[in-house]
Amino acid sequence: MIGNGVVVDPAALLQEIDLLEGNGVSVWGRLFISNRAHLIFPYHRSLEKAWESSDHRGHREKIGTTARGIGPAYEDKAARRGIRLGDSVHEDNFRCLVEMAVQEKRAALRARGSELQMDAAEVAEQYLGFCRRLRPLIVNTSAFLNREMDAGRSVLLEGAQGTMLDVDHGTYPYVTSSSATAGGACTGLGIPPNRISGIAGVSKAYTTRVGNGPFPSEDKTDAGEVLRTRGHEYGSVTGRSRRCGWMDLPVLRYSASVNGLDSLIITKLDVLDTLDEIPVCVSYEYEGASFDEMPPEAEVLGRVCPIYRTFPGWKQSTFGLTRYSDLPQQARFYLEFIRDQVGVEIAVISTGPEREQSIILPGTRLEKLLPAPLLSP
Template structure:
C-alpha cells in the first residue's frame, strides 16, 4: 500500500487542501511535513468552510489519524486554537500525534520576524510575521526549542535563556526594542506542557510501522515547489523544504517508501508576497481572476497576485518532485473567456527558452511567450467525469498535460468536496 506525497507545483495556494480532503477517506494517516502557520489550507464540507493553518487538511477525515512531523514549526497557541475551533463546530480531534522533534515557535521568534522585516524596508521578503523564519534559523543554528523540551522544564529554561542571550542584544542595540524576559517565555510555553504530553510521539517510528502494516500514509506539504528554500525563487521563498524530498526529511520516512507524488496546480497562477512572477496580470483579467477565484490568502487575507498558467513553472516542479500525477484545481474559474493564454516559454534578451530560467538575473527579465487556446462558456461545476467537460475545456487540460510532461489525473471544478473530476485513481 502506498506512501503518497501531495505537493504544490507553483507558489502555494493551489488548492492542496481540497485534493487532500478528496483523498482523506481513502488513507489511514495524514501527515504535515513542513512549514508552520504561515500556510493555510481551505476545505469546504457541506457548505461549511474550514481553514487550517497548522493541522493538515486531512484532519477532517473520519478515518485518518493526523500527524505533525518533525519538519514542521509549531505555534502552540495556534495549534490549540485550531483544535478548539474544530471542536466547537462538531469535529473533535483526539489526535494529532506530534513529533517530539518538531520545533516550537516562541513569542520572541515572532517579534524578530516583524522587526527585521520592517528594518529591511524595500528589500523585505514579504513574510507573514509569524516567526517561521527565525524559528528555522534557530533550528539550523542548533539553539532551537523542540516539542520534547516542553516535557523537561529545567532543560527548557536552559535553552530559552541561551537563545535570548543573542536575541536580546539584537533587539536592544540594533532594533531599539525592549529586552525579553526568559522566565516569562518559559512559563508561557510550560502552560501547554500537560496538554501536549499525550500527543508527543516518535513520529518516524509510528509512520514506518504504519507502512509496514500496509497502511496508506498521505504526506501533505505546505506552500509549494517555487517557495522551497533550495529550489524556489530565492530569496523570495519560505524557510523550509515543501518539495517532495522534504516529506522524507520532515517525517523520518525514507524515499523508497514513497509510491506516488501528486502535484497540485491551479488552472491559472497566483502568488502572495514579494518575488518574481512572469505571467502576473495588472489589468481587468487579473482582477477578474482574483474576484471570481476568491484569491485572498487563507492565512493573511492578503490579495493574491494573479496571472495565466505558466507551463515551465509547473514542468520544473513536476520534474524535481518526481510527480506521478497532477491534480488541476479551479478549472471552473476559467469558464467564460473567449481565449485563454498559456505561457509556453520565455523571451530572455531576445532568445526563446521553453524551460524555467536557471538564474535570478534571467528570471528578472523573462517575458512570457503565450499560446492562445479556445475558451468555453459552459458552467462546468456539475461535471463529474472528463466526458462531462466541454470540448475546449478538455483540450485545455490535454494541452497543459503535454506542456508539463505529467498526466493530469484529477480536476477541481468547484470549492465543494464533491466537485471533483477524477480521470485516474489517485490512491
C-alpha cells in the same frame, strides 16, 4: 500527523484544537506531533517584524512574510539553537534554553534598534503550560509512521506551500524557510525515499503568488482581476490579495521534474469559465534568446518576457461537473495541452470548492494507489 519538518506555534495549535473540539470534531487521539518539531516563540515574531521593516536587504524587495515567526524559527533550527517540543519533557532544562534564547534575541533586536519587551521566566512557564496540554499528542513520528507502513497501512502525505517557495529549489530569496518539495516529505517526517509509492502535484488552472518575487505570467489587467475575484484569491493568513496570472508551463515542467510527479491535480478550472481567451505561457524570452526552462536566478526570472499561446475560452459553466466527458471541448483541449506539454497525466480536476465537485479520471496511477474512500465524494 505534524512532522519534525514543521515549526509549531503551540498557542495557535491549541486554539485550533479547542475550536474543533468546540464544534464536535474530536482531535485528541487522532492528531500526533513529532517530538522533534521546533517551537515558534514570541521573540521569533518580533525578529521577523524587525527584519522585514529594516533596510538591510539593500536593493531587494521585502520577502513579504506572514510575520508569524516561521523564518526565524527555522533560522534557529539551522543554527542548532532551536528549542524542540520534546525538550519540554525536561522542564528545568527547557527554562534554561528559553532564558538563553531571550537574552540572545534581546541583543539581536537591540542591534537593529528595537527592544524585546519579554520576561524569559514568564515565556518559559507559558510554553511549558502549552506543552503539558500537548504532551499526550507528542510521539516519535518517524517510528510511528514506519510501524504503520510495515503493517500495510496507507499513508497520505500533504506538503505545505509549493515548489516555487522551496528554500532550495524555489525563487530564492523569495521563498519559505523549509523544503516544500516532495523530498521534504522524507526529511520532514523521518521516512525513507523508497517508502514513497506515488507523487501527485497540485496546480491551479492558472497561477497565483502572495507577496513579492518574480512572476513572469502575472496579469495586472482586468483579466487578472477576474481570476482574483472568481477564485477568491486572498491570502488565508494575511488576507492580502494574491497576484494572479496564467498557467506557466516552464514552471510546471520544472516542478514536475524536481518532484518526480506521476500525477497532476488541476484545481479551480471553473474560475476560467467566463474568459474569452486564456493565455498559457509556453516559454520565455530574455536578452534576445528564447528558452523553455525556468532560470534559477530570481533576478533573471523577474525580467524574462513570457511567450504565450492563447486558447479560446469555453464560455460556459464547468462548475460542479464530475465527468470528464461533460466538460466543454475547449476546456478538454486546454487540459490536454497542459498534460502533453508537461508529460504528466492529469488524475483529478476540481470544478468547485466542495469535495464532491471533482472529476476523477479513471485508470490513472493516482486512482490505483489510493484507497477508494479517499477518492470518493
